[in-house]
Amino acid sequence: MSGEKNHERGELTLAEIWEIPSSLKRTLHFREKIRKIAQVIVDKNPLNLILAGNGTSFHAGFASQYNLISIAKIQTVAILSPEFHYQIQPILDVRSIVIVISQSGESEDSLMVCEAARAVGAMTIGITNNETSRLAKNTDLHFVTMCGPEKSVLATKTYVSQLGMLFALTLEIGFLKHTLREDNYNDYWKQLELIPDKIESLLPDLRNAIRKISRYYKFAEKAFVIGTGPDFATAQEAALKLKEGARIFAQAYSTSEFPHGPITLADHTSWIIAIIPHEKDERRQKMLRLLSRLKEREATILGICSQMTPTNELDVLDHVINLPNVPKIFNPLIAIIPLQILSVEIAIIKNINPDTPKYLTKISQI
Secondary structure: OOOOOOOOOHHHHHHHOOOOOHHHHHHHHHHHHHHHHHHHHHHOOEEEEEEOHHHHHHHHHHHHHHHHHHHOOOOOEEEEEEHHHHHOHOOOOOOOEEEEEEEEOHHHHHHHHHHHHOOOOOEEEEEEOOHHHHHHOOOOOEEEEEOOOOOOOOOOOHHHHHHHHHHHHHHHHHHHHHHOOOHHHHHHHHHHHHHHHHHHHHHHHHHHHHHHHHHHHHHOOEEEEEEHHHHHHHHHHHHHHHHHHHOOOEEEEEEHHOOOOOHHHHOOOEEEEOOOOOOOOHHHHHHHHHHHHHHHHOEEEEEEEEOOOOHHHHHHOOEEEEEEOOOOHHHHHHHHHHHHHHHHHHHHHOOOOOOOOOOOOOOOOO
């Protein structure tokens, strides 16, 4: 377009992925504001907590739902904003708290959620990257992720900062409610604040490794992304990025759900992306058993796993991306990074510009 700078394919998206460490660090710096929001939530003692958003913002809420339930011990539901009116509004109560997540703060579906919540007297909290947005102005409380403008249509840095804010909020609520011991609270905060630097040190070598891998998936037509617990949320976001950025039909499944039908599609033409838990628990054993079955069907398997994963467990994988160890509650912050880069690198090989995907705009409306 006349007067605008021409960018190489994927340049904007990659630049914003590289800004993730600084964006996340700035967001976590507002710990005191996050604590004040947590105090309001705890004082209200809500009947339930509703997390609403579209697309990537919904996935941030979905990932956070696991931690809010397990750590803060709050009945929590993550819901797509367009489905709110059918599944949540009929049971919405003045004792509910509705957290609406929107990068732009201008999504009509999400703004309608705010209106519905206010109509019954429920408290609303907005999480956005736009201080001047209608979401920020029309919620009881709001928090602005400190990402700066996100110019690529693909949401990357804003997603990770949304996760960071919500994970920090969970720790604060858990501590204030005494569902999280002080020593665990301090340790989790220490680990959370280390993650931006871990991501920053990871990025250069990670891109080089993914460039080598991506050429194998240039002609992939379908992909299944598999994970369990919070990693299932990461799988959903990764599948969306592959669709948006690389134009690959990708679908996310929970590990134990995949054998209930989808496994019939797994064959030599299938690409499996597995987010492998680093804990030696039943989640990992189920994942490894499933991957063995998929390998028998000649599927190509890419594993996202910890650097500490035993070598013998990697034999079933065709390609491996190793990531630093972090507590499992924070794994979504780091596991999504290689999958964002992978989507961009495949797009570049396919001569697609992931910065401006076909038919997509930054604020999606019908």
